[in-house]
Amino acid sequence: MFRFGPAKEHVAIVSVKGGMSVGVGMVRDLDAVVTEQKAQIGILLTLTPPTGPMVDWAKGAGTFQVEGFDPVPRLQIITVEEAMEKGPRAVNTPLRHGSPYKKAAREEDTRAQGALDI
Numbered sequence: 001m002f003r004f005g006p007a008k009e010h011v012a013i014v015s016v017k018g019g020m021s022v023g024v025g026m027v028r029d030l031d032a033v034v035t036e037q038k039a040q041i042g043i044l045l046t047l048t049p050p051t052g053p054m055v056d057w058a059k060g061a062g063t064f065q066v067e068g069f070d071p072v073p074r075l076q077i078i079t080v081e082e083a084m085e086k087g088p089r090a091v092n093t094p095l096r097h098g099s100p101y102k103k104a105a106r107e108e109d110t111r112a113q114g115a116l117d118i
Contacts, residue, residue, distance in 0.1 A: 012041040024053040069094035
């Protein structure tokens, strides 16, 4: 488990599977634990690449979003190879704003002089 978010208020559950045989049951189990523990994200770390049904279940689990940040997958499957290659960036958590540029609302000065009567 680790915490993330602007004030570390969100929780991610991590499940590590070291065997060479992986299956959709592992993703289903992680999904159940994430739901039961009221965590926001589940991470499955495996030695081998995920199967098609595993990827489908993870996609079907939806996304998690913190206001002002891009949504991230609620369940994520990461291989040990990806984790070694990408480091902390292998796990997708809300760390960056969706749009760094926000257009400010236009303000009008009601006290300003409208037109000159010449």
